[in-house]
Amino acid sequence: MQTLLRTIYDDVKPLVGQGKVADYIPALASVNPHQFGIAIYSNQGELFQIGDADVPFSIQSISKVFSLTLAIKHYGEDMWQRVGREPSGLPFNSLVQLEYEHGIPRNPFINAGAIVVSDMNQSRFASPHYAMREFVRRLSGNPDLKTDQVVADSEYEFRHRNAAMAYLMQSYGNFENSVEEVLKSYFSNCALRMSCVDLAKAFNFLANKGYCSISNEQIISEQETRQVNALMATSGMYDEAGSFAFQVGLPGKSGVGGGIVAIVPNRFSICVWSPALNKVGNSSAGVAALESMTKQIGWSVY
Ligand code: DON
Numbered sequence: 001m002q003t004l005l006r007t008i009y010d011d012v013k014p015l016v017g018q019g020k021v022a023d024y025i026p027a028l029a030s031v032n033p034h035q036f037g038i039a040i041y042s043n044q045g046e047l048f049q050i051g052d053a054d055v056p057f058s059i060q061s062i063s064k065v066f067s068l069t070l071a072i073k074h075y076g077e078d079m080w081q082r083v084g085r086e087p088s089g090l091p092f093n094s095l096v097q098l099e100y101e102h103g104i105p106r107n108p109f110i111n112a113g114a115i116v117v118s119d120m121n122q123s124r125f126a127s128p129h130y131a132m133r134e135f136v137r138r139l140s141g142n143p144d145l146k147t148d149q150v151v152a153d154s155e156y157e158f159r160h161r162n163a164a165m166a167y168l169m170q171s172y173g174n175f176e177n178s179v180e181e182v183l184k185s186y187f188s189n190c191a192l193r194m195s196c197v198d199l200a201k202a203f204n205f206l207a208n209k210g211y212c213s214i215s216n217e218q219i220i221s222e223q224e225t226r227q228v229n230a231l232m233a234t235s236g237m238y239d240e241a242g243s244f245a246f247q248v249g250l251p252g253k254s255g256v257g258g259g260i261v262a263i264v265p266n267r268f269s270i271c272v273w274s275p276a277l278n279k280v281g282n283s284s285a286g287v288a289a290l291e292s293m294t295k296q297i298g299w300s301v302y
Helices: 002-015 060-081 096-100 111-124 128-140 149-157 160-171 179-190 196-202 222-235 238-247 284-297
Strands: 037-042 047-051 192-194 252-254 259-264 268-273
Touching (some): 002 037, 002 047, 002 284, 047 196, 060 128, 060 179, 060 252, 096 160, 111 128, 111 160, 128 196, 149 179, 192 196, 196 259, 222 238, 238 284, 259 284, 268 284
Antiparallel strands (some): 037 047, 259 268
């Protein structure tokens, strides 16, 4: 496996830095685009890593999987009355469907969907972001995970589009808490800093029928695990979900910090990271690395 990682790393290295680092807030725009890391964690607890796999970065939309998991644990099937399960085929921050579809977001991985999931967690926890961070610390076995307050504050300052979605959902009755408080929790979740190693470990329960062997807990049921993987496969890569399924063939979730997590069910959880993004907001080198990996080993859920 280590030899394979080296081959992929060398193959993809020339692409590192191609594309554009997220620049919608200054705190993300200043990240060095020439970083690249990969980590793979097996269901047997073996860790393989290469490059900048220990460097923490802003997990951004990857956090949407953690908040969804927390909501599923509490609400189960009921949560699907407030958020759909269909791919949107539109950019992650698009507003248009939300009005046509009466304030019910298409899926939990577009921003509107993740904000409504954050509203569910807000109803349940006194400090939803701390609850989420504690949960992720347990999943990854890293008690030192930190929230980047500069990123969280800056996202809140430039919140207008996300706030518009939240207020629109509120106007349709699909919101229970203060929009501003929910946005703060949502942005704090996005601003969590984790490395490829942390993320590969934290996502292993999705490769392992819902069981986290790091904290020794059944996180969600086997069926719920399949459902989360299905949502990642259909909506985890935004309007690139189709070509990602075509080229990589694994459930995946990206974030504008340049991280991508992918799941090989019953075997491995993977995280790749490189901050320069393609035009839909997914890491260019990250997608290329996953494509090269699955081609060489023939991993695919299809
Ligand atoms: O809400 C936002 O726009 C960001 N905090 C998260 C966006 C994100 O990572 C979308 N992903 N690719």
